[in-house]
Amino acid sequence: MSNRAFFSSTLSDFLNLSAEEIIGRIAKHHTQSIEHTQTFAWTEQVNALKELEQLNNTDGHIYFEFLIPRMGKRADVILVHRGVIFVLEFKVGSADFYQADIRQCHGYALDLKNFHKGSHNKHIVPVLVSTKAKSNKALCQYDNDQVANPLESNGSNLARLIEDTASLTNAASFDAYEWEKSGYLPTPTIIEAAQALYGNHKVEDISKSEAGNKNLSVTSEQLLDLIHQARLNKKKVICFVTGVPGAGKTLVGLNIANQHSNTEDNEYSVFLSGNGPLVTVLQEALAIDKSKRESTTKAEARRQTSQFIQNIHRFRDEALDGSVPPEKVAIFDEAQRAWNAQQASKFMQSKRNQPHFNKSEPEFLIEVMDRHKDWAFIIALIGGGQEINTGEAGLAGWLDALKNQFSYWDVYCSDKLLSGEYVSEGINLDNICEINKLKSLHLSTSMRSFRAEALSSFVHHVVAGDATNALAISKTLRGNFPLFITRDLKSAKQWVRHKSRANESKGILASSNGIRLKAEGIFVKNRFDPVAWFLNGHDDIRACHFLEEVATEFDVQGLELDWCLVAWDADYRHNGKRFEHWKFKGTKWQRRRSEEDKKYLENAYRVLLTRARQGMVVFIPKGSEDDCTRLQEFYDETYSYLVSCGFQTII
Structure with missing residues (x-):
C-alpha cells in the first residue's frame, strides 16, 4: 500500500x-x-x-x-x-x-x-x-x-x-x-489548524510552509518543556512569544492548550483571547467538526470546545471574587491588546460594579495566576503593530506590571521582544529579574500567505509611507501574490470572484471608521455575524463569499481569507507627501490629534492588508465634488501613492 x-x-x-x-x-x-x-x-x-x-x-x-x-x-x-x-x-x-x-x-x-x-x-x-x-x-x-x-x-x-x-x-x-512520496507542505488557515489540533494531529504535521519553517514545533516544544520545569521546580514563569503577522502565534497557543486540555491534567491549560470574533468562530468551527467526527450533538460539542478556548473577559470576571483559577497555565492571545489601567478601571467600575478597581488588565491577569501557591505559567502571545482599540496597553502594560508588582516571576523572551516593533522607545527589561532570552520564542516567518512570505514587510512599508521599499518588495511578490488596485467597486468584485476557485474564500474588508464608504454600498456599521461570515457556505448571502457583508479590522484580526477586497476610505489618506489621520464624527471629518489615536488607525490598515493568503485588490473610491465628505482630493493622492508602492491597476 x-x-x-x-x-x-x-x-x-x-x-x-x-x-x-x-x-x-x-x-x-x-x-x-x-x-x-x-x-x-x-x-x-x-x-x-x-x-x-x-x-x-x-x-x-x-x-x-x-x-x-x-x-x-x-x-x-x-x-x-x-x-x-x-x-x-x-x-x-x-x-x-x-x-x-x-x-x-x-x-x-x-x-x-x-x-x-x-x-x-x-x-x-x-x-x-x-x-x-x-x-x-x-x-x-x-x-x-x-x-x-x-x-x-x-x-x-x-x-x-x-x-x-x-x-x-x-x-x-x-x-x-x-x-x-514527495513531502506535504500544508499551510492551513487558523480554523483548519485548530480543527486538526483538536482532532489530535501534531503541530508539525500542519505547520510546514514553502520556506521550510520548523519554528512552530520548536517553539511549542520549548514552551512545553518550560511548563514542565516550572511545575517540577515550583516556579512562576511568564513567556513572551513574539512573531510577525501570520507567523502562527495563535497556532502555538492552541497547540499548548490542546495538549493539556483535560481538567485533571496537572499542567491544565486554557487558551484565552479578547478577540471576540476569533473566539466565537473557533469555538463554533471546533464544535461543528467535533460533532461530525464523534456523532455527538453540536450543543454538547460546543460545551466542550468553549472550555478549550475562552474569552479573556470571562476568565477575568470569574476571578473578581478572589478565587484561584483551575488552570495552571494561561495562554493570552494578542496580549498586546490587553487594556491599560485607565480603560480597565473605567470599564470595571461602570460595567462590573467594581468601584475600587484601579489596575491594568495585565496586572490583574498576572495577579490572578499568582494566586496559585506553588507554581503558575503565563504565555503572552505578542504581535507587533496590532493595537487597534482605544486603551490597549501594548507590551508595556505587561512589563510595567512585572517590574512593579511581580518581579519575582521568571521572564522568558527572545531578543526580538526589545525591538521597536514590539516596545516603545525607552522601555527596557533591565529592572525585571530573571530575564532569560531564547531565540525559539520568536516566530519569524509568516505562514498566512503560503505564496508570499514577504507580504508583512511589504504592508509595513506601505502603511509607513515608504513607497520606495514597498515597491522593491512588490516586485518580488508579482506572480506569486497578485496586488491590484481599482477605482471601480464592480471591477474589484469581479477580480476576486475570478481569482477565487473551488472552496477558496473571499471577502470585503474596510476600516471601522470608513464611514463614507456607505455611499459606495459598503456599510461598516452594519451588524456583523462572524460565524456566518467565516463558516457558512458559498450559497449563503451572509457569508463572506457573497461580497455583500463587510468585515472591519475588529472582525478579522487573527483570521484570514484566500482573496481580499480592501476598501480604503479617506480616514487614512495620503496628501502626496505623507499620510494624514482622520476620523469621521457626526457629519464631517476631524483630524486625529493624539499619537496613540494615529497609531490605532495605522494598525487598523496593517491588519486589513495582511488578511489575504493568496492575493488582494484595493478599492479606492473616486469621490464626488457634490459631497464635501467625499471630495475627489481625499482619495486621488492615496490612489497614486498605492500605485507607486507596486499595486497594479485593473484596466
Missing part, C-alpha cells in the same frame, strides 16, 4: 485484478466501520475505471482514497497518466453536477498543487463523475498554475476524456513512485 492511499498500483496491475480483490485491499485500510453504501460506491468506481483498458498507455498509476494535504480528506481516485494527474471524484447515483461537488473536486486539485511538493510543477485535472448524469463537459482549460477547470463525466466516456486531455496537454511523463 502507498503511504498516501488505501490502494495503489500500476494501471496494468489494476486492470488485471478483480473488483473483489481491489475493494478488499481498500477496505482493509479503512479505519471506520464500512457501510454497505461505501462498498457499493467503491464497486461502481472500480467498474467504471475498468474501461481504462482502452487507453493507449497502460503504464500509468492509480490510487484509491488518496490523502489530500491541508484538507485532511481523501480523494476517491488519483490517476497518473502521460504526465497528467487526474483527480477523480465520484458521486455515485447523482444525476447532476452540483456546484458543491464541483468545488470539492476542484479544491482537491488545488490543494495538491499548492501543498504537495511533487505536484508543484505538474498538470492537474479535476474530474467530477456523476454516474447518473446525462451530459458531459470535456473541454479542458488550464489556469496559469497548470490546474485545469473541472471536467464533468457520467463515467461512460471516461477513457476517451482522459486520453483526449492527456493528448491536448502533451506533458512530460514522470515517475509516479517518486511523485507520491
